[in-house]
Amino acid sequence: MYGTTPVLDLPRFEVAQGERWLVLGLSGSGKTTLLHILGGLLRPTQGTVVVADQDLGALREDALDRFRGRHIGIVFQENHLLPTLTVEQNLLLAPYLAGLPQDRARVREVLRHLDLEDRAGAFPDELSTGQRQRVGIARAVMNRPRLLLADEPTSSLDDVRSARVLDLLFREAEAIGATLIVTTHDRRVQERFERRIELAPPVSA
Amino acid sequence: MNLFSLSFSYLRRRPLLTLLNVLLLALGLATIVVLLLLGRQVEDRLTRNAQGIDLVVGAKGSPLQLILASIYHMDAPTGNIPVREAQAVMQNRAVRQAIPLSLGDSFRGYRIVGTTHAYPQHYGAEVAAGTLWEAPYEAVLGARVAAETGLTVGDTFAGTHGLSAGGEAHGAHPLRVVGLLAPTGTVLDRLVLTGTETVWALHGDEAAGTHPGDGAGAAAHRPGREYTALLIQYSSPMAQALFPRFINSQTNLQAAVPAFEISRLTNLLGVGIEAIRAFGILLIVAAALGVFVALTTALQERRYDLAMMRTLGASRAMLMGHILLEGVMLSLAGTAVGLLLGHGAAAALGARVRQAQQMDLTGWTWVDAEGALILLAVAVGLVAALIPALQAYRADIARTLARG
Known part of the structure; x- marks a missing residue:
């Protein structure tokens, strides 16, 4: 829990544009909290977060929402696509909510990239788990964010799938020149990242 | 993608729940729309038909019945009054104009009214074709009667005994149509007008079993000539204080004041109307709760989406x-469906129910209060969504x- 007791106390660290970082830690160590703070979903009780030269703490709520929508893409473990919208509509939601022009060509491009071209008109519950996750990645990269965050993207996958998802994340991040930060407790993936932060296990349970 | 299609996608996702909420609101609104439409029109018909008639004099009985029978032609008359007594009333100084009405016959459910030319003139009726009646057995049809029966100038028809369709026919004494009235929007539209003598001739002579020969002359000399009612206009407003009391206490006749009886009638109806209105409001409140519950539970399921x-x-x-x-x-x-439903229901009532037909009620008219109703409905939706929306805001x- 965050709030009065700090769960996470990190020294200053800097990630250069385009780098790939892994945040490694056991569950409860604050990985998700860190990711939320980096993504501007949560404000740190102390300290500052600077993303793409913008101090997130200096932004008011609405401006922070907009900044996040435009410059930060987040891939969640459960990729909660909106169940009432088709794949294409889910992807168009990203530019719409971020106040960017809704570029259908970009939707096709992203879907082609993720091998989902023929599923544009499908609803989320008509997709396989793997397809849903790919749509989740597609949505995160729709607006060509500067920072791509992924929370436990491989935890529930077998070795083959986990490798494939990482491949996709690397490829997409590279395609748009985004910095990639992935959190995981999954040690299988650590050798693929050149840099990592290891979070200490929770102080007490 | 926009906010509209986003919101719509969630409504479409739950068609049954959406339909239920829409219907609940629609039923509430429709109830109130029907009340507004019919209430306004009934009020309008009641006042328009009674305009300029200060007093109705007829046989003793229920004053409300006398008014309904002689002004609106909706109820059976209280009886007839002898011409001699009627004439004393008509010649009273307090009376500026008295229009005699003689009822008793009908044609396909439309009443045949024996009267004078003053009756159509009172309602400002214009002759659309032909002329007003001059001789016995000449008749003039109201616009509605002409349209429904297809009769036109020169045609003949036979009236029947009694005021509703299906009575015994006066086959031997057909009436001839000499004129058609233009629509007036009053009770005249569904009446067949003829001279008083014609009604007397039909009844008096049939009773005597003789043929009336050539008209009024023969019938006018019969004893027992009667009017059904007199529509009276005072010569001075002063009369209203004393004249009705004079009639009721000094003669065998009855005087009824339309304005008073109408307000009594609307007061009686008012209780029922209030009850129905309360029911309509209850439905709208239920609809608001329905929307509130639907959105609040949806919010629980959708917090991750949000x-x-x-x-x-x-x-x-x-x-x-x-x-x-x-x-x-x-x-x-809900508002759109409700308005459609309300107007449709009012139209159906106007077309199907006999009493509503007599009042010429329709659903295809607009009452200004409906505008306020639309605003109210939208406000209900907003208020019902406000708390869930605030929760979404604060999440x-x-x-x-x-x-x-």
Whole structure:
């Protein structure tokens, strides 16, 4: 829990544009909290977060929402696509909510990239788990964010799938020149990242 | 993609629940629309037909019945009054104009009224074709009667005994149509007008079993000539204080004041109307609760969706707008269906129910209060969506996502 007791106390660290970082830690160590703070979903009780030269703490709520929508893409473990919208509509939601022009060509491009071209008109519950996750990645990269965050993207996958998802994340991040930060407790993936932060296990349970 | 299609997608996702909420609101609104439409029209017909008639004099009985029978032609008359007594009233100084009416016969359910030319003139009726009646057995048809029966100038028809269709026919004494009236929007439209003598001739001579020969002359000398009622206009407003009392106490006749009887009638109806109106409001409140419950439970299921939207850049105000829009869309749909339903129901009532037909009621008219009703319905949707929308506004996205 965050709030009065700090769960996470990190020294200053800097990630250069385009780098790939892994945040490694056991569950409860604050990985998700860190990711939320980096993504501007949560404000740190102390300290500052600077993303793409913008101090997130200096932004008011609405401006922070907009900044996040435009410059930060987040891939969640459960990729909660909106169940009432088709794949294409889910992807168009990203530019719409971020106040960017809704570029259908970009939707096709992203879907082609993720091998989902023929599923544009499908609803989320008509997709396989793997397809849903790919749509989740597609949505995160729709607006060509500067920072791509992924929370436990491989935890529930077998070795083959986990490798494939990482491949996709690397490829997409590279395609748009985004910095990639992935959190995981999954040690299988650590050798693929050149840099990592290891979070200490929770102080007490 | 926009807020509208986003909100709509959620409504479409739950068609049954959406339909239920829309219908609930629609039924409430329809109830009130029917009341507004019929109430306004009944009031309009009641006052328009009674315009300029200060007093009705007829046989003793229920004053309300006398008014209904002689002004609106909706009820059976209280009886007849002898011409001699009627004439004393007509010649009273307090009376500026008295229009005699003689009832008793009908043609295909339309009443045949024996009267004078003053009757159509009172309602400002214009002759659309032919002329007014001059001789016995000449008749003039109201616009509605002409349209429904297809009779025109020169045609003949036989009236029947009694005021409703299906009585015994006066086959031997057909009436000839000499004129058609233009529509007046009053009770005249569904009456067949003829001279008083014609009604007397039909009745008096049939009773005597003789043929009337050539008209009024023969019938006019018969004893027992009667009027059914007199429509009276005072020569001075002073008369209203004393004249009705004079008639009621000094003669065997009855005087009824239309304005008084109408307000008595609307007061009686008022209780029922209030009850129905309360029922309509109850339905609208139920609809508001329905929308509120639907949105609140939806919010529980959708908190992750909402958090996702925030993650993608939606502001809190946008989420609030998204939920409010859903409430407004529900209420707008309910309003549209409700108005249609209300007007349709009023039209069906006007077309199917005999009493409503007599009043010439329709559903295809607009009452100004409906505008206020639309605003009310939209406000209901907004208010019902407000609390869920505020919850969406306040939701802590990080906490939701972390828990998810």
